[in-house]
């Protein structure tokens with residue numbers, strides 16, 4: 001498998017070549033030159049695989065330059081019972097709505113599923129070539145902690161993570177700052193998230209500095225993360241269609257609404273086994289992986305995209321116009337990991353859909369701030385298999401309350417955005433599998449606002465974590481301070 005850039009300015013490269021960096025050298029995004037196809041027979045043969053085995057099979061279609069036995073070792077370590085004690089469970093909410101539990105990992109958010117794979121694969125690639133890497137990143141919460149848990153103690157890797165002072169939740173702070181591993185460096189910046197991101201951009205565009213200190217990135221545009229995210233769409237479909245939901249099956253709700261008959265699937269393309277997935281979206285990384293899964297042959301009928309008040313992507317799929325917004329026009333909401341107004345990964349989708357018109361269209365976006373897909377594809381819309389809607393604070397509270405009342409399951413505010421949109425857009429016939437992207441404990445404040453006393457005890461479950469000693473280095477919002485830190489600590 002070869003990878004190329006959306007902007008056409010990169011020599012074809014292999015999976016291990018593109019794993020250590022974010023952007024392609026021409027500023028574009030790295031994409032697979034072709035999409036591997038999975039036959040109905042292959043899909044059925046995957047039914048018996050464990051999650052790590054399925055991950056090796058699917059990632060292996062992209063990582064063709066990693067030997068099969070090595071890949072199996074990497075996914076077994078990434079998806080071990082220690083890292084994911086609850087696995088990736090499906091839980092039924094009602095007749096047509098099922099939750100896919102993506103947040104059973106060490107930081108209780110779905111980013112662990114992709115990051116734990118990078119935490120194995122990147123040290124593997126470094127060891128093979130005798131290289132070292134300093135991963136530099138900025139976080140407003142979930143990404144930074146999942147990267148730190150994935151790379152803590154890993155040889156050859158330093159993680160330097162910038163986070164804004166006083167802007168993260170107590171749980172997010174505790175997860176990051178309590179890590180004592182010498183290769184984890186938390187820099188608390190006297191500023192907001194955008195200041196942190198600007199510093200990362202400044203240092204990453206300094207080629208001399210970048211080369212000298214071997215700076216790399218594991219942000220959401222890293223294709224290795226996308227490849228790992230494709231896996232759970234296949235997993236969820238296989239579990240749903242054979243009725244083996246998982247150990248974490250919600251028994252009471254399942255008894256009221258039994259899953260479909262086992263073995264009912266006819267494999268890829270079979271009408272009866274089609275499902276919709278609903279994905280709470282920010283950077284378009286999670287749902288883009290679902291799109292690739294569908295392009296590979298998984299019988300997904302529609303991808304339902306949920307946004308919060310920051311609804312750039314809803315606008316894109318309902319009007320055909322992609323208009324990124326400025327920071328000033330980005331709201332701080334109660335599903336904060338989706339407070340994004342420029343969805344980096346959407347470039348990959350637009351590239352695929354527009355083909356040879358892509359470069360002209362992207363230039364139009366750069367010049368005018370808007371790209372109208374219908375200038376190029378008058379039929380752009382639902383026929384592309386996406387539908388979208390947005391959810392607001394009151395919707396989130398209602399969805400948390402409704403889900404609890406209906407099934408006894410407590411969900412977090414991001415998952416609540418998915419539940420809101422899934423119920424709004426569902427046709428009541430085709431099942432909707434909604435992605436659960438964080439645990440409710442992580443956002444207990446909003447959960448309590450929705451269900452009151454029912455949320456009692458959520459934070460207490462994390463009392464041990466919150467009591468751990470914390471360690472972090474304060475720095476001013478100045479690239480020079482971070483440059484100096486890296487020069488003295490990561491040389």
Ligand SMILES: *Cc1c(COP(=O)(O)O)cnc(C)c1O
Nearest residue numbers: 142281282283284285286337437
């Ligand atoms: C990152 C994140 C999202 C958004 O995912 P994208 O891949 O950026 O679309 C949704 N929910 C949670 C909890 C997240 O951490």
